Amino acid sequence: MNNAIREQFPILKQEINGHPLVYLDSAATSQKPLAVIEALRHYYEYDNANVHRGVHTLGSRATDAYEGAREKVAKFIHAKSTKEIVFTRGTTTALNMVASSYARSILSEGDEIVLTPMEHHSNLIPWQQVAKATGAVLKYVKLQEDGTVTLSEVEKVVSDKTKIVTMAYVSNVMGVINPVKEIAALAHRHGAVMVVDGAQSTPHMKVDVQDLDCDFYAFSGHKMCGPTGIGVLYGKQALLEKMEPVEFGGEMIDDVGLYDSSWKELPWKFEGGTPIIAGAVGLGAAIDFLESIGLDAIAAHEHELAEYAVGRLSEIEGLKLYGPRARKVGLVTFNLGDVHPHDVATVLDASGIAIRAGHHCCQPLMRWLEASSTARASFYLYNTKEDVDRLISALIQTKEYFG
Amino acid sequence: MQLDDLYRRVIMDHYKNPRNRGKFEDGTVTVDLNNPTCGDKISLQLKVDDGIVQDARYTGEGCSISMSSASMMTEAVKGKTVEEARELASRFSALMQGEDVHFDDYEDIEALSGVNKFPARIKCATLAWNALRKGIDEKQHDH
Numbered sequence: 001m002n003n004a005i006r007e008q009f010p011i012l013k014q015e016i017n018g019h020p021l022v023y024l025d026s027a028a029t030s031q032k033p034l035a036v037i038e039a040l041r042h043y044y045e046y047d048n049a050n051v052h053r054g055v056h057t058l059g060s061r062a063t064d065a066y067e068g069a070r071e072k073v074a075k076f077i078h079a080k081s082t083k084e085i086v087f088t089r090g091t092t093t094a095l096n097m098v099a100s101s102y103a104r105s106i107l108s109e110g111d112e113i114v115l116t117p118m119e120h121h122s123n124l125i126p127w128q129q130v131a132k133a134t135g136a137v138l139k140y141v142k143l144q145e146d147g148t149v150t151l152s153e154v155e156k157v158v159s160d161k162t163k164i165v166t167m168a169y170v171s172n173v174m175g176v177i178n179p180v181k182e183i184a185a186l187a188h189r190h191g192a193v194m195v196v197d198g199a200q201s202t203p204h205m206k207v208d209v210q211d212l213d214c215d216f217y218a219f220s221g222h223k224m225c226g227p228t229g230i231g232v233l234y235g236k237q238a239l240l241e242k243m244e245p246v247e248f249g250g251e252m253i254d255d256v257g258l259y260d261s262s263w264k265e266l267p268w269k270f271e272g273g274t275p276i277i278a279g280a281v282g283l284g285a286a287i288d289f290l291e292s293i294g295l296d297a298i299a300a301h302e303h304e305l306a307e308y309a310v311g312r313l314s315e316i317e318g319l320k321l322y323g324p325r326a327r328k329v330g331l332v333t334f335n336l337g338d339v340h341p342h343d344v345a346t347v348l349d350a351s352g353i354a355i356r357a358g359h360h361c362c363q364p365l366m367r368w369l370e371a372s373s374t375a376r377a378s379f380y381l382y383n384t385k386e387d388v389d390r391l392i393s394a395l396i397q398t399k400e401y402f403g
Numbered sequence: 404m405q406l407d408d409l410y411r412r413v414i415m416d417h418y419k420n421p422r423n424r425g426k427f428e429d430g431t432v433t434v435d436l437n438n439p440t441c442g443d444k445i446s447l448q449l450k451v452d453d454g455i456v457q458d459a460r461y462t463g464e465g466c467s468i469s470m471s472s473a474s475m476m477t478e479a480v481k482g483k484t485v486e487e488a489r490e491l492a493s494r495f496s497a498l499m500q501g502e503d504v505h506f507d508d509y510e511d512i513e514a515l516s517g518v519n520k521f522p523a524r525i526k527c528a529t530l531a532w533n534a535l536r537k538g539i540d541e542k543q544h545d546h
Binding site for chain 1: 410440442443444464465466467468523527
């Protein structure tokens with residue numbers, strides 16, 4: 001990665017509190033390159049119209065742009081067809097759709113849903129709710145001491161009662177990559193479906209849903225250089241065919257009578273109302289941007305930054321690092337002795353450094369870590385070793401300030 | 404941005420040497436409040452007799468701002484009538500909104516005025532005071 005990439009992100013060229021901005025909160029949301037900002041601008045300046053209904057030229061252009069974005073997404077995650085790509089508001093909406101439509105229709109009392117204590121609230125609460133509604137039971141995989149998930153621990157909780165296994169591909173706190181391909185195979189041997197929360201994996205590494213053989217895969221555009229408000233639910237066609245739509249209204253219908261209606265074919269039956277057209281166009285531009293750099297190159301860059309950061313953080317006496325030391329994902333979670341993470345984040349902000357402090361929407365995991373909250377620095381393609389150095393010196397200053 | 408506006412010596416003193424931290428065996432009112440956006444927690448106990456806050460204690464987890472604010476609040480509220488305690492809480496809200504208010508009865512609180520310049524941290528400072536309001540409301544509903 002080089003300065004030419006940083007140059008693509010205008011927001012990074014500013015000072016915060018008198019210091020050049022160091023943005024280390026990409027796991028919350030990534031910054032946007034010019035290509036994405038321009039794509040949104042171009043769409044609204046030249047092509048904006050509603051999709052799938054206008055006979056006029058703008059209607060066709062908007063439809064082409066929207067459906068073109070769907071094709072890009074399908075290729076990006078190696079889906080078999082665009083029928084398997086449903087645009088949603090984000091990962092949360094996509095996971096809720098699986099829980100409230102698919103899961104509710106197949107679960108009965110005593111059926112089991114397997115998940116881990118490291119799930120983000122958005123891959124936890126939908127399952128709690130569906131369990132309450134159906135009488136299904138949540139079964140948690142025991143984490144290893146370093147916070148990793150092993151196949152053998154998953155094997156202990158998956159049984160023929162299991163109907164759904166769900167997990168984050170990459171944890172937003174522990175920075176680990178879970179073995180979801182092996183776990184999907186295990187789930188299938190027991191007749192269960194595999195649901196993958198791809199919010200933290202899709203922006204940072206090559207994803208091939210056919211190779212993973214997962215049944216559902218959810219992710220958000222805004223964490224991968226795209227705009228907020230657009231995400232994707234991938235589902236295997238046969239499963240999506242069987243699912244009832246979650247939202248009813250315009251756009252998603254085939255024929256409407258006074259007492260009954262029928263739905264459009266996939267994927268549109270899941271996209272009630274005017275869809276997130278500009279968001280999809282922006283996501284398409286983000287995919288083009290990421291592919292022009294290469295997902296392998298991005299992953300390698302983040303791996304290098306993560307190793308460098310772990311090494312340098314270990315130099316700070318009293319700093320507690322969570323998760324395994326060896327890591328590939330560009331994300332470090334820590335506590336600086338007794339200094340509360342909010343105080344750490346405030347002092348860092350005064351030096352122009354943006355990190356996240358809190359429970360990271362992972363309260364059960366915080367309890368497991370025996371921490372009420374933690375600080376997290378997360379890296380993306382635009383971050384540099386100098387950013388890590390700035391983080392380290394600011395942390396040392398913070399320690400002295402509160403010492 | 405001046406960090407020393409936020410982390411004044413008085414605040415750090417209350418953070419490192421908290422007053423009234425602990426639990427009563429027989430607190431008459433207990434209020435548990437969380438700040439769901441950040442995970443800060445407070446459990447506040449108030450002893451209210453004859454319309455007067457006789458004593459106050461708290462336990463909790465949180466940053467220097469939320470915990471020092473709790474320490475100051477419990478000091479300031481002791482011996483106040485319920486109405487005075489409510490007025491104190493209102494004055495604290497005004498302080499957080501940047502108004503020029505004073506706490507002649509417990510000056511330490513004025514050290515928190517700098518929080519106003521750090522919008523993300525106002526919620527931290529107000530947690531204990533929200534617990535106080537809730538505790539007083541609950542006590543008055545009992546009667």
